[in-house]
Amino acid sequence: MKTLTEKILAAHSDKRKVNTNEFVNVKVDMVLSNDVTAPLAIKEFRRLGVSKVFDSKKVIMVPDHFCPNKDIQSAEQAKLMREFAKEQGINYFEVGRMGIEHVLLPEQGFVLPRQVIVGADSHTCTYGALGAFATGMGSTDVAVAMATGEIWMKVPPTIKFSYHGKLPEWVGGKDLILYTIGDIGVDGALYSVMEFDGEVIDELPMDGRFTMANMAIEAGAKAGMFKVDGKIEEYMKQHSRHYHSERVEKSCSDENAEYSRIIEYDVSRIEPQVAFPHIPSNTKPVSHARGVKLDQVLIGGCTNGRLGDLRVAAKFLHGRQIHSDLRCIILPGSQKVYLDALREGLIETFIKAGAAVSTPTCGPCLGGHMGVLAAGERCLSTTNRNFVGRMGSPKSEVYLAGPAVAAASAIQGRIASPEEVIY
Amino acid sequence: MVGLLDLVVRRYEKKLQLKGKVHRFESDVNTDVIIPARYLNVSEPGELAKHCMEDIDPEFTAKVNPGDIIVATTNFGCGSSREHAPLAIKACGVSCVIAQSFARIFFRNAINIGLPLLEYTESLDVIENGDILEVDLSTGVIKNITKNKTVMANPYPEFMMDIIDANGLIEYTKHQLQET
Ligand code: SF4
Numbered sequence: 208m209k210t211l212t213e214k215i216l217a218a219h220s221d222k223r224k225v226n227t228n229e230f231v232n233v234k235v236d237m238v239l240s241n242d243v244t245a246p247l248a249i250k251e252f253r254r255l256g257v258s259k260v261f262d263s264k265k266v267i268m269v270p271d272h273f274c275p276n277k278d279i280q281s282a283e284q285a286k287l288m289r290e291f292a293k294e295q296g297i298n299y300f301e302v303g304r305m306g307i308e309h310v311l312l313p314e315q316g317f318v319l320p321r322q323v324i325v326g327a328d329s330h331t332c333t334y335g336a337l338g339a340f341a342t343g344m345g346s347t348d349v350a351v352a353m354a355t356g357e358i359w360m361k362v363p364p365t366i367k368f369s370y371h372g373k374l375p376e377w378v379g380g381k382d383l384i385l386y387t388i389g390d391i392g393v394d395g396a397l398y399s400v401m402e403f404d405g406e407v408i409d410e411l412p413m414d415g416r417f418t419m420a421n422m423a424i425e426a427g428a429k430a431g432m433f434k435v436d437g438k439i440e441e442y443m444k445q446h447s448r449h450y451h452s453e454r455v456e457k458s459c460s461d462e463n464a465e466y467s468r469i470i471e472y473d474v475s476r477i478e479p480q481v482a483f484p485h486i487p488s489n490t491k492p493v494s495h496a497r498g499v500k501l502d503q504v505l506i507g508g509c510t511n512g513r514l515g516d517l518r519v520a521a522k523f524l525h526g527r528q529i530h531s532d533l534r535c536i537i538l539p540g541s542q543k544v545y546l547d548a549l550r551e552g553l554i555e556t557f558i559k560a561g562a563a564v565s566t567p568t569c570g571p572c573l574g575g576h577m578g579v580l581a582a583g584e585r586c587l588s589t590t591n592r593n594f595v596g597r598m599g600s601p602k603s604e605v606y607l608a609g610p611a612v613a614a615a616s617a618i619q620g621r622i623a624s625p626e627e628v629i630y
Numbered sequence: 631m632v633g634l635l636d637l638v639v640r641r642y643e644k645k646l647q648l649k650g651k652v653h654r655f656e657s658d659v660n661t662d663v664i665i666p667a668r669y670l671n672v673s674e675p676g677e678l679a680k681h682c683m684e685d686i687d688p689e690f691t692a693k694v695n696p697g698d699i700i701v702a703t704t705n706f707g708c709g710s711s712r713e714h715a716p717l718a719i720k721a722c723g724v725s726c727v728i729a730q731s732f733a734r735i736f737f738r739n740a741i742n743i744g745l746p747l748l749e750y751t752e753s754l755d756v757i758e759n760g761d762i763l764e765v766d767l768s769t770g771v772i773k774n775i776t777k778n779k780t781v782m783a784n785p786y787p788e789f790m791m792d793i794i795d796a797n798g799l800i801e802y803t804k805h806q807l808q809e810t
Contacts, residue, residue: 230789243670247713250673254800257807273671280671329711329735345713345739351803359789393658394705398734427708427733486658573667573710594662594709596685601666 208461210365211432212400215340219323225362227465233360235265236339237317238352239326241308242270242281244345245288248327251350259295261356266297267317269308272569277576306541306567309333309421309509314543316448320435320455325352330509330591332428335420336413337442338435338458343424363429364467365400365460370407372475377625379519380415381511381589381609383407384422385480386472389490397427399467402460407474408433413442414515418609421510422591425487434459481587481622482607485595493612493624503586504529504617505598506610507538507565508572511589514547516610521553523614523628529561530620536571536578537564562617574599587622589613646767648725648746649775650697654759659686659702660709661736665718667710678714679721696723699765701757703729707736716740726765728772728783730754741790742799748772748783756781 209217213225220231238260240248245268252260260266268288273281292299298317305311309330312318320338324331327349334341344358352358368387388395401423408416416433423431433439440455447455478492506512506520517539529535537557539545545567548554557564563578571578572590580586580599585606588598593605606622615623663686665678672678683690700706700719706729707715716739719727726746740747746767757763761776770783786794796802 230787243667244711244713247673251800255804255807272667278671284671284673327711327713329709331711343711343735345711345735345742347713347742347799348738351799355803355807359793361787361789393708394731394733397705397731427705429734573662573670575667579668592660592662592709594660596666596668597662599668601685601688 208463208465210402210460210464210466211338211434211458212340212365212430213362214458215321215323216360216362218321227362227364229362231360231362232357233323234357235325235352236322237265237267237324238349239267239269239308239312239324239328239331240346240349241268241272241328242274242285242288243272244327244349245291246284247346248350248353249287249291251347252353255350255354257354260297260353263296264298265356266295266353267312268292268297268299269305269311270302271305271307271567272573273575274568275302275566304542306543307509307512307569310512310540310544313337313417314446314541316446319447320439320443321458325349325358329424330421332423332430333417333421333509335423335431336416336433337439338433340430340432342430363398363400365402366396366468366470367402367404367466369405369469369471370474371405371471372407372473374407374474375477377479377611378474378477379609379611380411380418382477382480383474384419385482385487385490385607386477388422388426388488389480391426393425393486393488394427396423399428400430400432401426401428402432404434409436412515413438414513417513418510422487425591479609479612479625481612482593484593484604484606487591487593487607493608493622496622497624499606499622500585501533501587501616501621502584503578503580504533504535504613505538505571505578505586505588505590506535506613507540508569508590509540510591511610512538512540512544514544516589517544517548517553519610520614521556523611523618523625524560524562525556527560527618527628529617533617533620535562535617537562538570539564539567541567571598573597587613587616648697648699648765648767650699650725650763651695652699652701652757652759652761652763653690653694654757655686655700655702657703658705658708661707661712661715662709664707664715665712670712670714673714675717675721678718682718682722691722694722694724697725698723699763700724700727701729701754702727703754704731706732708733711735713739713743716743716745720745741793744798750781750783752781
């Protein structure tokens with residue numbers, strides 16, 4: 208009786224069965240890095256004395272963190288990566304055609320259910336939303352994976368999270384994952400896989416699932432997993448370039464698979480959640496957060512920068528104005544999301560409301576550029592981390608929430624619950 | 631811990647006996663405070679070291695001396711996958727990090743770049759800021775000279791010892807590649 212993770216890892220290590228905590232050598236289907244982590248990975252790759260990556264079709268580099276280049280040094284890093292990508296003939300998405308890696312890869316059909324993906328970025332776990340086993344690693348590990356197509360792993364135990372009941376209005380994937388991390392803590396799933404299940408998850412749209420898988424790392428998890436169901440199949444039909452040749456097979460953990468823990472939540476009564484500084488587990492229901500004055504609201508990023516998220520924000524911002532004391536920055540997760548939002552009129556809604564809309568970039572999410580905070584400033588962000596100094600000055604504060612709370616707060620100039628704006 | 635001696639001798643340039651002053655931190659020290667992302671537009675360890683721990687202890691780089699030891703409670707190194715974090719700590723001269731638990735990506739990265747980590751799951755109340763520790767990487771024995779107390783760290787899993795033995799992941803992989 209196996210978990211989905213065990214099935215995937217067994218299939219990728221040519222074993223009939225793998226056991227929890229066993230060390231295995233795993234074949235990888237995709238290796239990712241970005242303009243911050245690739246330069247180190249390339250340096251280590253060269254030290255290996257290998258001239259070619261193991262399979263140019265299975266290596267991806269995305270210039271998203273400090274790109275479009277924010278200064279000379281980041282331009283040098285991006286250039287190094289661009290030249291390597293060209294030399295190796297790997298997948299590379301230039302500015303103007305790119306997106307934040309974790310929005311871009313699924314949308315461009317690079318992620319298939321039951322694949323194994325490693326990336327030199329901790330939020331690589333996002334792809335668990337498509338039933339892939341995906342995990343973040345450092346640059347040296349990724350260099351080895353680029354060279355050999357394999358990486359060592361310790362088979363992780365799985366914790367199952369079951370969500371029951373009916374989601375209240377304006378409560379989405381972000382609120383579920385914040386609520387969960389608030390419950391178990393930032394090391395509550397250390398070294399484990401978080402598997403998300405239950406009738407609430409069955410109903411949850413793909414965008415919400417990506418948000419949840421994205422933040423598994425914020426509980427210390429190695430991966431966040433969803434079973435491969437009809438919603439994933441539907442997503443693959445629309446997005447996968449491989450779909451016609453490789454049918455998506457439904458798959459999930461066996462019914463009596465061994466979990467290290469099973470945690471059940473009734474979510475019928477939960478409110479939208481807000482994580483207070485300076486740790487993602489410091490969550491409160493929005494009714495206990497109302498009134499905190501804000502200087503900036505950021506909507507987007509790899510956590511909540513998909514079309515569904517922008518649609519939610521636009522519902523609030525349509526025909527209304529951003530509060531005069533506040534900047535609202537909207538970051539579509541990819542060029543495709545940007546264009547789809549433009550066609551739907553969402554971008555016009557944002558601009559008319561007084562928001563700045565940016566080309567896709569990680570930018571302010573990691574305090575890089577495009578909305579860095581000054582000392583004493585407060586930002587509510589739909590991203591995933593609110594550590595000290597994450598978005599700029601170590602004396603600034605970051606609050607995390609979903610797009611409904613973010614948009615409502617942008618209008619009110621302070622943390623607001625969605626009902627205050629749309630009742 | 632049998633055999634660890636040989637391995638670590640090669641891995642850490644024969645520096646088995648470490649001695650240094652403690653810089654004490656609490657739980658969930660994340661990679662954003664170890665090396666803020668605003669400095670990640672470069673990747674030279676020396677440059678990164680200038681900003682190590684800046685957002686959690688702005689005096690850290692002024693205080694730290696070669697050989698010093700970072701001691702923290704649980705989940706050290708949580709957050710991003712940046713290998714720049716262990717690189718910055720190592721380039722500051724820190725000889726090892728002792729914690730009750732480590733975040734998993736940080737753990738891999740540190741082993742890969744040769745920053746020794748010791749896991750000690752019991753209470754770390756016996757170690758305070760400024761204490762002088764003697765650490766024997768071969769046995770895992772941590773001796774608090776200031777307080778005259780001795781504790782013992784957990785052993786590394788065998789598989790990781792192979793990597794340590796080979797002098798890190800790059801050398802380990804090089805070796806594997808030559809064999810095939
Ligand atoms: S948007 Fe933020 S969390 Fe996501 S990949 Fe970029 S920097 Fe990392």
